[in-house]
Amino acid sequence: MIVVTGASGHLGRLVIDSLLDRVTPEAVVAAVRTPEKVDDLAARGVVVRRLDYDEPATARAALAGAERVLLISASEVGRRVPQHAAVIDAAAAEGVAQFAYTSILHADRNPIVLAAEHRATESLIHDAGLPATLLRNGWYLENYTENLAPAIEHGTIVGSAGAGRVAAAGRADFAAAAAAVLTTEGHAGASYELAGHAFTMAELAAVLSDVLGREITYTDLPPVAHRDMLLSAGLPAAFAELLVDADRNVAAGNLFETTSDLEALLGRSPATLETALRAVLASAHAN
Numbered sequence: 001m002i003v004v005t006g007a008s009g010h011l012g013r014l015v016i017d018s019l020l021d022r023v024t025p026e027a028v029v030a031a032v033r034t035p036e037k038v039d040d041l042a043a044r045g046v047v048v049r050r051l052d053y054d055e056p057a058t059a060r061a062a063l064a065g066a067e068r069v070l071l072i073s074a075s076e077v078g079r080r081v082p083q084h085a086a087v088i089d090a091a092a093a094e095g096v097a098q099f100a101y102t103s104i105l106h107a108d109r110n111p112i113v114l115a116a117e118h119r120a121t122e123s124l125i126h127d128a129g130l131p132a133t134l135l136r137n138g139w140y141l142e143n144y145t146e147n148l149a150p151a152i153e154h155g156t157i158v159g160s161a162g163a164g165r166v167a168a169a170g171r172a173d174f175a176a177a178a179a180a181v182l183t184t185e186g187h188a189g190a191s192y193e194l195a196g197h198a199f200t201m202a203e204l205a206a207v208l209s210d211v212l213g214r215e216i217t218y219t220d221l222p223p224v225a226h227r228d229m230l231l232s233a234g235l236p237a238a239f240a241e242l243l244v245d246a247d248r249n250v251a252a253g254n255l256f257e258t259t260s261d262l263e264a265l266l267g268r269s270p271a272t273l274e275t276a277l278r279a280v281l282a283s284a285h286a287n
């Protein structure tokens, strides 16, 4: 039995889809905070159990009988370590054969603010003695392919990432890699740096221009000006800080990687930025 947490989220749903290509639905548990959100998965035969990271007893119940567990990192920044600990403790009590965790690229040394909770979680997994597989996911392509409206409206993408390269990949590819790890042998103790095809923000603007058939530029701002622009656009201060910190780390090369770990797990090349942009714009056009 394979338990996937966060299965109602974007990545979780894609992991379940990929698992269903490989195993029968009765072997898959969608562990979710709100079971009604995944009635469609139940209708496909997936086992649905309630798991709220803030209620450790639900983690123990949701992991009963689990052989393999995928902990998809939680979404409330600042609260994630105790939330993840609830699932790690439940997996250790259950004696699972494999515990996979969606971490961040270079979690052990990445200075990006978001890496601190991933680093702490990886330590908890290690200390619990779990047979672990660390899926250190790079940035999602969707961070760049969704919410394009302001760039299209103003003809420019604004950021503070300089000429840094980001090795982003699509959620569907990270999900397929996770499903491969959960359904094949030889991944215990492995730590994968999962990276896609790298691009700079200027290259992002060039590819978007090509796909749209009109020029979109990249405007690079100093970090303080970038933060002020995000605040004036109405973003909450904490979120604006995280975005500026992310760009600072793209600029410094901390979200760049050249390993072929993702390609090896997929058995093919990950989707490119251009493919992803064409798909998003085709779907927007169709709707």
Ligand SMILES: NC(=O)c1ccc[n+]([C@@H]2O[C@H](COP(=O)([O-])OP(=O)(O)OC[C@H]3O[C@@H](n4cnc5c(N)ncnc54)[C@H](OP(=O)(O)O)[C@@H]3O)[C@@H](O)[C@H]2O)c1
Pocket: 005, 006, 007, 008, 009, 010, 011, 012, 032, 033, 034, 037, 051, 052, 053, 054, 072, 073, 074, 075, 076, 083, 102, 137, 138, 139, 140, 143
């Ligand atoms: N690499 C990247 O670029 C990147 C970008 C964004 C996020 N992330 C990380 O990757 C994770 C998955 O991404 P995503 O796109 O799938 O995020 P998402 O769509 O926001 O999904 C988050 C999932 O976490 C669940 N969740 C939140 N709080 C919970 C709680 N207390 N108990 C149980 N479940 C809870 C949500 O459940 P509900 O449906 O009940 O809300 C949802 O299923 C994120 O949570 C974040 O840690 C990575």
